[in-house]
Amino acid sequence: MARSPGLSVRLKLTLSYAGLVILVGGLLLAVVWVFLLRYVPEVAARTPGPFSPGREDLVRAFAPRAAWAMVILVAVGLLGGWLLAGRMLAPLSRLTDATRLAAKGSLSHRVNLPGRQDEFRELADSFDTMLARLESHVAEQRRFAANASHELRTPLAISQTLLDVAHHDPDRDTEELIERLRAVNTRAIDLTEALLVLSRADQRSFTREPVDLSLIAEEAVESLLPLAESRGITLETSADSAPAHGSPALLLQLTTNLLHNAIVHNLPEHGTVQVSTTSGEGHGILTVENSGERLSP
Known part of the structure; x- marks a missing residue:
């Protein structure tokens, strides 16, 4: 204004x-x-003795x-x-400069006003705290956008594969296609919710609950089966009960990412992917292996 x-x-x-x-x-x-x-x-008094000035004399002097x-x-x-x-x-000038930098998008700048505590120092500390919270929220939004753009490619790729298969095979069971597309759509919705949870994970809003990794692995294998079939990849599962604690949505996304990478980074033809779950001492173990070349971490 x-x-x-x-x-x-x-x-x-x-x-x-x-x-x-x-x-x-x-x-x-x-x-x-x-x-x-x-x-x-x-008026000055005219008396014998020393001169005694009057008011006018004093005023003039x-x-x-x-x-x-x-x-x-x-x-x-x-x-x-x-x-x-x-x-x-001077402290107010530093606050003004910091405010202008923040208005230009530099949220990493801090006032860091030295000296003992007073009103200006209290204002500067409150301003630094506000900048830290804003920077955290902006980083959270950017992290969510990056995760969403990366993670949502998998369900979109699965949907594209299902539609391509249906296009090249008109005699394929339509009900099966609809059910698989519905499952992929449901998974995409769960994925979006999982990304929201993941973006707030550093705020410890992470809800843990008992889960079975074998069920997580089976659901991930079922959702990526069309993608594996389109690439000529054989999925092999050995799912033993593997109890664990965590977020089902995030664990499903983790398993799906591992399985998707194992399918994509595999042999051009007749590749295999092995998915197994076992239980250890108080924790579950999920293993995903493929027949492709070893990749650098």
Whole structure:
């Protein structure tokens, strides 16, 4: 929102300091007048002995010096107020610079205002905390977008494979195709929810529950079976009961990713993929192997 230009805070504080100095100087002159000069006779007394000046004599002698004193007070008040206001507002300038950097997208910048705790330091610390939370939320959104673009390719590839098979084989059972597409669509919805959970995993909003890895493996194999058939890959399973604790959606996505990579990075023809689950001491073990070349980690 555009605003009309006005006086800076530093100038306002400077004028306030100078005004306070002038007010104090004026009060001192008033005190001199009220409690000293008013009791002096207006005319000098002509008596034998030392000369006794009158009020007019004192005013003529005092007024020029008082005027110069006020001028000096005004100059000192303006200069001192300008320097003092600049020193006082220096932390605010750092906050303003940090705010402008944040507005340009640099959320990694921090004020890190040194010194003992006061109102400006408290504001700077609160601003740094806000920037840290914003940076975390932005990173979470970017991570979710990256994961979604990567992970959603698998169910989309499966759907494309099912549709291609149906296109080249018109006599294929339509009900089976519909059921498989429904299962892939359901899995895509579960995957989206799993990605949301994964994006918040660093906030410990991760819900663990008992799962059987053998059932997870069987579901992943069933969903990727059309893709394996289209590439001439044979899927072999040896699923023993393998109890574990974790998120079913995330474990399913992990297994599907491993199985998908084993299918894609395999022999061009007549390749095999072995999927097995076993139980260890208090945990389950999932193993995915293929007949392709060894890949570097």
